[in-house]
Amino acid sequence: MSDYVADFMGHIKAKNPSEPEFHQAVQEVIESVSVVLEKHPEYRNAKIMERISEPERVIMFRVPWVDDQGNYQVNRGFRIEMNSAIGPYKGGLRLHPSVNLGILKFLAFEQVFKNSLTTLPMGGGKGGSDFDPKGKSDNEVMRFCQSFMMELYRHIGPNTDIPAGDIGVGGREIGYMFATYKKIKIEYTGILTGKGLNWGGSLIRPEATGYGTVYFAAEMLATRGETLEGKTCLVSGSGNVAQYTTEKVLDLGGKVLTVSDSGGYIFDADGIDREKLAFIMDLKNVRRGRINEYAEKFSSAKYTAIDPSADCNPLWNHKADCAFPSATQNEINAKDAKNLISNGVYVVAEGANMPTVPDGVDVFLQNKILYGPGKAANAGGVAVSGLEMSQNSMRYSWSREEVDNKLHGIMKSIHQSCVEAGEKYNCQGNYVNGANIAGFVKVADTMLDHGIFG
Ligand code: NDP
Secondary structure (H helix, E strand, C coil): CHHHHHHHHHHHHHHCCCCHHHHHHHHHHHHHHHHHHHHCHHHHHCCHHHHHCCCCEEEEEEEEEECCCCCEEEEEEEEEEEECCCCCEEEEEEECCCCCHHHHHHHHHHHHHHHHHCCCCCEEEEEEECCCCCCCCHHHHHHHHHHHHHHHCCCCECCCEEEECCCCCCHHHHHHHHHHHHHHHCCCCCCCCCCCHHHCCCCCHHHHHHHHHHHHHHHHHHCCCCCCCCCEEEECCCCHHHHHHHHHHHHCCCEEEEEECCCEEEEECCCCCHHHHHHHHHHHHHCCCCCHHHHHHCCCEEEEECCCCCCCCHHHCCCCCEEECCCCCCCECHHHHHHHHHCCCCEEECCCCCCECHHHHHHHHHCCCEEECHHHHCCHHHHHHHHHHHHHHHCCCCCHHHHHHHHHHHHHHHHHHHHHHHHHCCCCCCHHHHHHHHHHHHHHHHHHHHHHHC
16 A cells, blocks of 8 residues: 555656645545555545546636736636535635645645535635735725636636635625625625625634634543643634634633734733733734734733744744644644643644644654644534525524534534544544545545546
8 A cells, every 4th residue: 555655646746746735735635544545445446536636627817906006916816626526616715925726726635525524515625816915905905806706706606616715815805706796697696605794694604713623622622531621722823713713712711822923923921811802803803913013012922023934933832731723834843743742732723724744743643642633623614604505595594503503513523523433444543544534435435426527
């Protein structure tokens, strides 16, 4: 089997050059599922891994727009329609200058397994652009989003492909894109999730990824008879996922010591309480300011700039029980992982997608901590997107409590699927293998049912 894995990865790298994040994501899955492929030759005979790692469709397009000074600008837009075996393509849109084909392919690939884990009928996709919303006026963001949707509208639909938000895409951007689609198509349909409550959005969708990640951490802790009550937590990022992770940790009696943005992080020895969290939400969602302002406002906090070229991130070098990486991919390297362990962290639940490099993952697994990889731990966001789609189809809205209960139930079920897959394939306690195997088998079996076009 190791020859097959090496050969397979050789092909992936040759066929998808200069896409290291995509290679990293595929490598993790093939290593996890190799035990399944060994036991089930039908998957190898039907070339499931070869097909599942090839996008069904990649759309790449020019996004021209005009800035406030009247200058012409151009960005590149993408939509990766990765796999539609178990449902229409579903996955977020990312607006960040680092966006490129390889990053979106890694995210779309991860999304296939994540969506499969949610128990809902959703295939996997991802999209976005290298447009940087930071420092842009609302009008510039609106003109960009309109231009982006003038191409994207051809490829999406309520039963085809339903994008959502991701880094740099929140309620504002979804609103501009939704209205552009409606204007072009003269159609009021749920072609995006993460919509505003007045126009087809679901209660709890903004909260879902963060809440779900904390529910997943609570499930992992329950396997050791523990809860989040009194636990100290390190959170990175200060966007959507970080904010609602912080809120749910507070709800469950924990204490959050840190949040960050791409410039640096704050450490608040007294913990981030609800008043301070409201300040962060206003700072990031309304005023669109930088996190160092937190330390100017609250004397209990210290701000430290983060040097991205340093060999480790000081945020991960504080005494704590739990860590919730909630910013971006590869934000925890092997040294950071070791620092976390030596500072007493024994629960890591990933709100971000693939925030830990493979060597860092090895450190967590070797130390047998409770490590919940993003594709399981952060699946609550897309799960509630799936619930938003159901509500749109029914022309009906569930209450906050109903959606939260469903989200909680889905996170418990994802946790259970990971545990059961781990037990079945003899890797108990390894949530990486558990999540990859459980997510893979459902999609692979469907692809077998569908034949060559599956
Ligand atoms: P936001 O744009 O709301 O927030 C992102 C946060 O991460 C910001 O604080 C941002 O800082 C920071 N950040 C972004 N890029 C970098 C970088 N290269 N280096 C350091 N910090 C960075 O995004 P979300 O909260 O929605 O997404 C965060 C993570 O969660 C991503 O990995 C995303 O894929 C994942 N995720 C999101 C879901 C969702 O529902 N939103 C669902 C599942 C996963 P700054 O403002 O300075 O850029």
